[in-house]
Structures are given as structure tokens and as C-alpha cells.
Amino acid sequence: MQRIRKGDLVEVIAGKEKGKRARVLRVLQKTQRVVLERLTMVKRHTKPTQNNQGGILEKEGTIHLSNVMPVDPGTDKATRVKTIVKDGVRLRAGKSGTVIEAEKK
Numbered sequence: 459m460q461r462i463r464k465g466d467l468v469e470v471i472a473g474k475e476k477g478k479r480a481r482v483l484r485v486l487q488k489t490q491r492v493v494l495e496r497l498t499m500v501k502r503h504t505k506p507t508q509n510n511q512g513g514i515l516e517k518e519g520t521i522h523l524s525n526v527m528p529v530d531p532g533t534d535k536a537t538r539v540k541t542i543v544k545d546g547v548r549l550r551a552g553k554s555g556t557v558i559e560a561e562k563k
Contacts, residue, residue, distance in 0.1 A: 460485065461528070461539045461550075462492060466558065468526040469536040470497070475521070479529065483518065491520035532556030 462468060466482045480494040498519035506512030527536035530552030537552035550558045 462523060462526065467529045468492070468494065469529055470494075470521065470525060471527050471536060472525040473521065474498075485523075486520065489520070490523045492523060492526060493518050493520055494526070497521070528552070528558055530554055530556055531558065 469479050475497050480497045482492050484493040499516050500519040502515045504512050530537035532554035539550050541548050542551045
């Protein structure tokens with residue numbers, strides 16, 4: 459089961475963005491990285507095409523999974539995730555026992 463999913467509220471625990479909170483936009487399983495909303499902004503230089511004007515675009519960069527922790531909704535603190543089984547369904551829960559649900563968009 460995934461520790462962090464798209465839509466989760468996470469706190470950055472290491473790196474230059476340490477202490478900040480953001481929503482997960484994407485989880486890249488192969489490289490074990492996550493893209494967080496409006497954090498680690500990077501500049502991308504793009505060539506003009508028929509569809510695109512080109513120029514310098516700013517977009518979100520990635521952070522390694524080990525540098526983020528989900529926020530426990532019960533205590534509002536960063537927490538490790540444990541799995542619990544309720545009615546035959548595996549759920550993610552924080553240390554307080556509160557179930558962590560990803561925000562639906």
C-alpha cells in the first residue's frame with residue numbers, strides 16, 4: 459500500500475522547503491518522487507512551437523518520497539503511516555489512529 463497518494467496533505471521534513479506543507483499533485487513510482495503544489499519551483503526553457511509561444515516557464519519540481527511525511531488529520535502533525543483493516547478493507551492511518559483520506563478533486 460502506498461504511504462503517500464495524490465491529494466494528500468504532506469509536510470516537507472528535509473531540504474530547502476523544510477517545514478512547509480502542500481498537497482501532492484503526482485506520485486512518480488519509478489523514481490520514488492512526488493510533485494507538490496507550488497513548492498520547489500523550477501524554470502523550464504521551452505522552444506516556440508505552433509501550439510506554444512515558448513519562453514521561460516515556471517513549474518513544480520519533484521521531491522524524494524523520503525523527504526515528505528503525511529499530516530495526521532487527528533493531531534495536525536506530520537506522522538508515520540500504519541495500515542489498519544476495517545471491514546476487510548485496508549486503510550491508512552496516522553499514529554493517533556485517525557484514517558488518512560486523500561482529498562477528492
